[in-house]
Amino acid sequence: MSCVASYRSMIKAGSIFCFLAAAVITAHAADKIKVASFSTIDTEIVQQVGGDHVDVAALVKPGVDPHEYEPTPADLRKVNDAQLILTSGKHMENYLNKLQEATGGKADLLKVGDHFSSLKMKTNEVEDGADNRSVTEDPHWWHSIPNVKQATKIIRDELIKLDPTNKADFEKNGNAYLAKLDALDNWVKRKVAELPRDKRKLVTSHDAFQYLARDYGFQIEAIEGMSTETEASNRHVSELIDDIKKQNVKAIFLESTLNPKVTTQITRETGVKIGGSLYPDGLGPGDASTYEGTMKHNVSTIVDALK
Secondary structure, eight states: OOHHHHHHHHHHHHHHHHHHHHHHHHHHHHHSEEEEESOHHHHHHHHHHHGGGEEEEEOSOTTOOTTTOOOOHHHHHHHHTOSEEEEOOTTOOSOHHHHHHHHTTOSEEEEGGGGSOOOEEEOOOEETTEEOOOEEEOOOGGGSHHHHHHHHHHHHHHHHHHOGGGHHHHHHHHHHHHHHHHHHHHHHHHHHTTSOGGGOEEEESSSOOHHHHHHHTOEEEESSOSSTTSOOOHHHHHHHHHHHHHTTOOEEEEOTTSOHHHHHHHHHHHOOEEEEEOOOSSOOSGGGSSHHHHHHHHHHHHHHHHO
16 A cells, blocks of 8 residues: 555544544533523532533522522523423522423423422511511522432432433432532531520521521521512611610621611611621522532621621
8 A cells, every 4th residue: 555545544544533533422412411500509419410411501600699580582592402490499480481481391390499398488578557478488498408408319310310321320429419418517517506596696688598597596587578679668677676686686697789778777776797798599609609618608607797
């Protein structure tokens, strides 16, 4: 064989190899479960459990307020390609019809929080002497680590249903993540134990920490209601100021969404300090962009300010 012919054969063989490699990569990508997630907590769980077997479009990012989020046309196009849609559930999202329309019903819609029990809470809608408060579900279920463990098992089982051939990997990854959650729960219990029970009085911007309060023995009051869109009434703020004085609350905890005039009024009339900012509605930015990071930030901020 001439040198030219040999060279041509090598080029041809190399081309065939590249074509086959590209085909394998494309097939592998096509085999992944396409997931559209509207919860930062769900996003972390499905990425941890799914590993290399999932392709996740995280449509609600850390630091975004899920109470005010609305899916964009670009988001809905990503939903259209999904096999699995993850939401927080418990009425957190008000756009579920849009998601189902975007997929034509062909994707599995998993409202994760709907699969375990809810805490009930009263809204703070009191104005002009009229009490318009109603009882509703608290959608902020992820402030309970046991709830997140349950959510991990729910998402794991959904992935196994969609891709049973990779069941062993989903179970292995799920167990590893559950072990991390066990370690985090132990850390939180040790940290909260630094604070005597009579000092576990938590005043926050909006009512998002009921599950945390239940699990770790806090008494909680909120300036605003369950949603960041609910503004505090004058009567509620006045009652809260009286409670802070009577119970000798040491610090209150805020979010950037709270009206600064309300903050000023409360701190001026009670002498209470600002204990720091919390991440109530999902994962935060930077070091708080993981579930562990968010929980450690929130718990450390609360405990250290109330000591």
